[in-house]
Amino acid sequence: MERAFADEAERGSFAGCVALVAREGEIIHHEAYGHQDAARTTPMPRDAIFLQASMTKPMTSAAAMMLVEEGRMKLSDPITRWMPELANLKVERRRDGQPPEEVALERPITVQDLLRHTSGFAYSNAVPSERIRDAYREQNIEAGREAITGDEMLRRLGGIPLAFQPGTMFFYSISTDVLGLLIERVAGQRLDRLLQERLIGPLGMRDTAWFVEPGKRGRLAESPTTDPQTEPMWRAYRILEDDAGRSYLKGGAGLVSTAADYFRFAQMIANGGHFEGRRYRRRRW
Numbered sequence: 345m346e347r348a349f350a351d352e353a354e355r356g357s358f359a360g361c362v363a364l365v366a367r368e369g370e371i372i373h374h375e376a377y378g379h380q381d382a383a384r385t386t387p388m389p390r391d392a393i394f395l396q397a398s399m400t401k402p403m404t405s406a407a408a409m410m411l412v413e414e415g416r417m418k419l420s421d422p423i424t425r426w427m428p429e430l431a432n433l434k435v436e437r438r439r440d441g442q443p444p445e446e447v448a449l450e451r452p453i454t455v456q457d458l459l460r461h462t463s464g465f466a467y468s469n470a471v472p473s474e475r476i477r478d479a480y481r482e483q484n485i486e487a488g489r490e491a492i493t494g495d496e497m498l499r500r501l502g503g504i505p506l507a508f509q510p511g512t513m514f515f516y517s518i519s520t521d522v523l524g525l526l527i528e529r530v531a532g533q534r535l536d537r538l539l540q541e542r543l544i545g546p547l548g549m550r551d552t553a554w555f556v557e558p559g560k561r562g563r564l565a566e567s568p569t570t571d572p573q574t575e576p577m578w579r580a581y582r583i584l585e586d587d588a589g590r591s592y593l594k595g596g597a598g599l600v601s602t603a604a605d606y607f608r609f610a611q612m613i614a615n616g617g618h619f620e621g622r623r624y625r626r627r628r629w
Contacts, residue, residue, distance in 0.1 A: 346375065353378030359568060360388035364603040369611060374603065382566045392565045393551055395581060396599040396606070401520040403609060404535070404595035405459055406624070407542055408527050412455070413626050417530050419459070422452035423522070426529040429498040435464060436473055436505040444475060446505050453510045458523040464506030465517040471507050479504045486518060488580040491591030494525045524595020535593045546622055547612060549605040554598050555586045564600075 345363070353360055360378025364371060376388040411417055417426075424431045430453070434446035457463040466473075468480035479485075483500040484492050492500075501522075508515060524535045531538050536554050544552050556564055561584070567574040583600055587593065608619065617625035 345373070349375075349377040359384060360392075360565065362388060362390055362392055362394075362603040364607050366607055366611060369615070371607065380563075380565050382569045388565070389563060391551065391563055391602050391604065393556060393560060393563045393600050393602055394565045395567075395577070395583070396552075396601045397597050399601070399606065400594065400599040401596050402613070403539060403543055403599065404520050404524050404527070406609075406613070407539055408455070408459065408523055410542060410625060411527055411530055417455055417526075419454065419456040421455050423455060423458065423526055424452060426526055427498055427522075429495075429502040431502070433464075433502060434505045435509050436476060436507060438473065444473065449506070450509050451511060455523075455526070457510050458519045458526065461514050461517050461519045462511050463517065463519045463522070464508045464510050464513075464515075465501075465519050465522065466507045466515055467517055470516070473507055476504060476507055486521075486580065487591055487594065488576060491582075491587055493590075494528065494592035497592055498522075498525060518596060520596030521592070521594045524598075525592060527595075534588060535595060536588050543609065543624070546624070547605075547608045547619060549601065549608055552599055552601040552605045554583070554588065554593055554600075556583050556600055 345365075349361065349363055352358065358378065359382055360376065360380055362376045363373060365373040374390060376390045376392065378384070378388050380386045380388045380392055412419060433449060433453075435449055436444050437447050438444050453463045466476060466480070468477045468486060471477045471480070481488070483504065484490065485497060485501055485504070487497070527538065528535050543549070551560065551563075564583075567578065581598070582591070612619035612624055617623060
């Protein structure tokens with residue numbers, strides 16, 4: 345494995361990476377390969393900080409399940425109980441040869457729908473509807489252009505039809521971003537503070553955050569400048585700005601982390617909810 349990673353980095357398949365493998369709770373491989381920067385002048389360090397991207401989703405989902413275990417919400421609860429902005433959602437019905445029409449929801453979106461991506465929400469770059477795609481982008485639903493508060497995002501989202509009836513189809517989406525806003529309202533606490541108190545802090549994830557402090561930016565892994573997704577992704581993440589209080593924190597894509605940090609969260613999940621003497625959940629999910 346070491347030779348394969350080193351060869352691929354040298355060949356140019358990727359600029360660099362950090363690989364970590366653990367077995368039965370013990371780290372058996374933790375090495376850096378290639379370079380940290382796109383210009384390939386700085387060797388990749390083992391403690392490099394990466395955009396966590398959708399690996400944020402399991403952490404937000406774990407926090408949501410902690411609230412479920414505490415009885416603060418149920419998986420079957422309709423999300424409009426806390427999000428009245430979404431009370432008048434419609435679903436876009438698409439039929440060959442006919443213009444799309446908006447129809448009523450057959451049932452409400454539930455907390456479980458957000459957790460399993462069966463809500464009917466979408467990502468603008470994948471939704472099978474030009475109309476919904478354009479609305480997501482024009483309304484800045486994914487905060488890709490500029491900061492937008494959670495309240496404003498939900499208000500705008502409430503005016504855009506769903507791509508599917510809730511519960512009828514898995515479709516990878518902004519569901520976990522909406523889940524992050526939901527648990528903020530259920531817990532009465534900002535998402536960054538909630539995750540810090542319940543997971544990041546107790547697990548000892550020292551480099552996991554929504555904002556990269558100036559003193560840590562020298563460890564930030566760069567994306568290839570040749571990748572067309574680099575510029576829009578880094579613009580949307582805004583990890584060099586402290587967006588808390590100014591823009592909603594994306595429960596589905598907002599964190600940065602290191603391999604060593606994320607191992608601690610992943611090991612807690614693999615252990616059935618406990619890690620280093622502390623229990624984070626009461627039963628198997």
